[in-house]
Amino acid sequence: MSTLPIWQFDALLLIMVVLFAVVALSIRNLMGAAIVFGAYSFMMCLIWAGMGAVDVAFTEAAVGAGVSTVFVMSTLYNTGATMHRRTGGLAFKLFIGVVVTVAGVFLLSALPDLPAWGDPDSPVNAAVAPYYITHTIADAHVPNVVTSVLADYRGFDTLLETTVVFIACIAIYSILRVDKAKLETDEPAVVAAPRYDPGDSLIVRQASRFMVPFMQLFALYVIAHGHYSPGGGFQGGVILGASLILLAISFDLKFLLRQWSEKTLMMLVASGVFLYAAVGLACVFMGGNYLDYGELNSILPGERDMARSHGILLVEIGVGITVMFSMIAIHINLASNGRFDRGL
Amino acid sequence: MTEQLPIVIILGPLLGAVLAAFTAWFRPKLSHPLVVVGLGISFAAALKLVFIVADSGAQKYWLGGWGTKQGHGVVGIQITVDHLNTLLLAAVSGIALLTAQYTKRLVDAELAGRQRYFYALFSLLVTGLLGITITGDIFNLYVFMEIAALSSYALIAYGRGRAYMASFNYLIMGTMGACLYLLGVGFVFAKAGTLNIDDVSAIIPELGQSQALFVGFVLILLGAWAKMAFFPFHGWLPNAYAYAPTASTALLAPLATKVSVYAMLRIMVTVYSIDYIIHSPATQSLVLYLSSLAIVAASFFSLTQTNLKKLAAYFVLSEIGYMVGGAWLANKPGLTGAMVHVVADAAMTSALFMAIGCIVYRLGQAQLDDLKGVFFKMPVTMAAFVVTMAALIGVPPTCGFFSKWYLIQGAAQAGVWHFVAALLLSSLVKAIILFRIIEIGYNRVPHPAIEGNPAIPRNEAPLSMLIPTVAMALGLIALGLGTSTLVNTIISKALPAALTP
Amino acid sequence: MDFLGYILICAGLVFFLGTTIGLLRFPDFYTRMHAAGKGDTLSTVMILIGCICLSSTQVDGMELLLLALKILLIINFIFIGSPTATHAMMDAGNKAGAAPWIKDSK
């Protein structure tokens, strides 16, 4: 393929990233800040893709630039997007500035000691990592090294990461969800100004109806083909979630909730983690260590390496399920302010 | 089957939580027993491992069977149960089990109608804390840290009202801590090339003087300090613990900060060797001053509080100072004291917050002025409370005395007299507060035993709460009596060999 | 094929330049959105087709087909998504009462 990177382009991107960060934090309109932050994330994607980290870039594009921006916007939809100008507090800001600068100088003092950028013999690149590159085919028959490390060598991290998404989902649910019956007495109802509803427009509805199947098809491809190309459970799950979020935005939440009730959504979120943990537990019952998919070769087709490959696919599906439904549930909670009726 | 025990410790609460999240939708009553069963399995495994470790040394477990490969070190994730963490594992899972039993009534009363995911989050928090304790991989530790942190934000936010802002502040500080930790891990990783704690600790001495390693060390410590609310980062803790529902605080206060202290100990003792601290005396004395300051400031603030929960939160802060200071004395009694105190303080804080929870359950609030006559209303609870306070002060047969004794011994040996003074001052302040509470609770009302005074009806907390509270208080004394056995069989083996005796 | 690819990409960049200038220089919300919506879509599509042409000289057979299919999917998304988004934003601006520019107004 191509050789990397044209350094001028990289340097330009890096400077742009810093600029975007500053702009995102200094803009007074919060909606604008969210958009600029999305652009910042896309810049970051380019930089990472330029350094060969395609899976990370893919995830950041889907998660950091896509879904995060949607989350911030649905929060702002229910609240206010403008910041009041406030004076004072300058001394405090300066003090923090000094502290942060000291921290920065302290970090910079370590730079000469770090291995140079791109050195293939640096400890990080020479100690553990080569094992993965040279053994992934023999061990798990997965040419995408990232997938095999993600779901097999360091599969425990990924189980926990899925758990983190699961926790975030049920945490947001517990924080925001309110009963409609209690609404009148308990929480002051926020008086929302009449807002623009994109679902009013026929063009938007038809266009998203046309795009959603393609998105889902692509997402399934990303999950299933994660062994051979960038992607996997996370990215695919996020895209699947995004396709339904698109439906929720272009029609309305009720349209989505008619197909996926609250109960179904929240139970599916848990089921993905359960699938992952159960696959690991099955390995223990077959006589191996936890998450040692090789032990599954008596129930999955193929020898140990193929059993690993299939085990990876199983857990990726678990990850995909949890991530997809978490993203939808988080969006619904944020957008409808926990009322599950209307919203962005 | 015993070789699978380390992973069982994590899987018990994890699967319990996931199943509880399922049953919350069709059999809500099942959630609590499921979580209790999960924690019970975890506690049994942890207890069994204490004996195994005492007999045959550290137990290592490789996830996915990915152990050491020739020339590469450990390629997978390792979890380790050794002399340093086995006691804490048993303490965390045991306290969590007792607390889960204890909080049932509190949750039904405080969070009626909203408790759908409470026990799932409760169990996930325990998963995270156990994971931080058991893991043998510095990146895996970060993930567990976030699991514990995210579930605790939600548990605090259950308190509503001001709890949301308290939880948000905790989120910002907690994430800052986690990010600093992760950045520190990056620096260590850049120099060592591996994430496995055993491998890193073997590589670090070979690298010699290295600024990147030092920066990594400082960043990791700052991260751990933000998580444990050590002195300059303590702002979030009192509000978070005071406004959280009592049921959440009963779990968070004893365990969350202690486990972060353990993480710091693990980094100091195992990842970087203790020589690293001995060879940087400037940092060492700075941290010792900070810990003394933390103890004194927290003690001072606890004197000014009128709310029992906030007061207890400031106790937690001052105890953090004990442990950080003890660890940074970097001599044998100091480190022993810190290690004992992590376990002892978890038990003491747990008993303290359980007693406070009983009081809140009956009185509805925890203002000091409302405690009038509480000794007559709830004699058993208050007996447990007094025992706990005695332990916190450091009265001999309780565990608080022994750990404090080690700490003072260590400080004296290192010649750090300001730390000794801070320790004694903090004990004094706690004694003052105890007597103040006794004064309010006992003397402010006319004594009912005297003829003619109105009788005060007994109104004890329900047995499901009272039994764990009393058990915990008795446990403090038992732990105190068993301290020397624990130190000789387990903790002394966790100390680095290079230490001066 | 290479040549065609470069031509397409360069043309795309020219249109992009036009979009950017339009976005900055046009007088009101609607005309700016018009520039952004139209030029952006066209130039992205041109650049992506240019990419297909360029890659056709490097890979072949099944691999090229798959690659082209993927890029065509991207084009499909952009071709539908971008104008729709522009439309939604214009509509929202209209409802929010953004005043259109009229010739003599300032």
Next chain:
Amino acid sequence: MQNLISNFNYVIVVILMMIGLWSMLAQKNLIKKCIGMAIFQTGIILFFISIGAKDNALIPILTEAANHTYHDPDVAKVANPLTQILMLTAIVVGVATLGVGLALAQKIYQQHSSFDEDEILENQRK
């Protein structure tokens, strides 16, 4: 010039870290704090990816030879997969934290009709 680039990534990391940290501590607006948090996290991710980068390296997906066999990879020419896995985890953790932070901010806004920390504190004192 190459030397400048080799440290340039790290310098940017430090700057991003400073921006993010400053924003988390000094900004009064809760949403800005959340965005600052996310910037800090992406800075760290950039650091990890930078230490795992290799000059002129390909993406960590092995190329297929005929018939389901794969070429023996040249380790120096394949980007480090390990740092990438770690950062995948970090990204997902980041979005989870951001979501919880936004949910809390939304609840706070409901109570106080403001994202401004000072106004919220004033409100709470009343």
